[in-house]
Amino acid sequence: MTFEDFKLNKQLLTACQELEYSMPTPIQTEVIPLALAGHDVLGIAQTGTGKTAAFGLPILMKIKYAQGMYPKALILAPTRELAMQIAKNLQDLAKYTDIRILSIYGGTGIQAQIAAINQGIDILVATPGRLLDIYLKGELFFKEIKTLVLDEADKMMDMGFMHQIRKVLEVIPSKKRQNLLFSATLPEKVISLTEEFLEFPHRIEITPSATTAETIAQSLYKVPNLKTKINLLEYFLADEEKFSRVMVFARTRKNAENLYKYLVRKYDDNLIKVIHANKGQNTRINAMESFKNGEVRVLVATDVAARGIDAIAVSHVINFDVPIVYEDYVHRIGRTGRANHTGEAITFVNMAEEYHIKKIENLIKTKITEFELPTVVEITYTPHEEMQEMKKAIDDHKKAEDPDFKGAFHEKKESNRPPKVTKKTDKKSPKDKKKPERKNFNPRHKKNMKKKY
């Protein structure tokens, strides 16, 4: 099948050629004809499968050229990065038309976005919160919306956007509206949303196992502790030619920041950037941009911050920490092996994380190949505290599986401890002592202020 077979107009075909879309991806082959025929679609596919063009091309075909002031299509996305990414992809596809595409999202000035809306738009890509903020100010009119897309619906549910989405559905016209919903996974909440939102939808499923297994080589390394994980990461990053553009995923903002700080001490900090939710919007955009255009080789990221980043030529995804939201594994590794490229995903697993890897393997219906640690990688001693933390995590997993499980770690800890004796005395504990009143206390006085850090 070719893009010509969809009978797209010349402007769109030229743009596809320029973007080097030689053949439609599987989701495009399935979704484009259905969407062009006006059907509602439920697409189960992750980012990286070409789903933006799958819903974008039919929307652009339907709108054809710039007309009027108000948006004709609305696309909702969970994060600002994804909203920007979708808008950019659509702008590239609409390059030879005059269709106006705008993305709006929180964390950045609302006035500039309102001013852009007032210039007249055809397609609006938005995060739900900012969309409602602007709508409630009376600056947005939905009466001409004919197509509504919910992208990454599972993530929107995870991020608690159900309420906002319901509100949006209440205020946009439902008559003759085409609805498209995309989700990487299909949890209960998304199913109930599809029942509310879609009318007789056609369900198209591009299974993660097919997409992950075919284009992405997945491997895992069992690593005893954090320091050894860092040694292994350094070992890989030393191969600059092969590891030319790498995303390193950490589970928390703190882990991401620590890892980033460690790496910049070792390498040139222009080659490494970090994105997580504590970083300002502009810092995140700059980091993303320089990663995309190849100035930055390594991007350390948390899951939420990384959503929607679309860097086609990511050579490797390294899971420094195993994700505990298992669907995130699918999202993470979807950054590599995009569309017609091949990629590699490498996961570092400590003994507490083995539990999560088993669950992930069940989800993706694939056994991830395990490799021995390369002999040159130094295996360091596990500090006591880190070992205790891992043992505790293992106990917690076992307890979650079997409520009767007593917990080897807790028991041992308890039995080593002398029994607690609670003596009753008349003596007052130091806590009960009344604090002496402070005289001359002026809260504004610098001396009396507590240091924050």
Ligand code: AMP
């Ligand atoms: P998406 O899943 O929409 O985020 O798309 C992933 C990446 O694949 C984007 O960079 C698209 O530009 C690219 N892409 C989409 N469709 C095709 C295609 N038919 N051939 C090659 N690349 C594509």
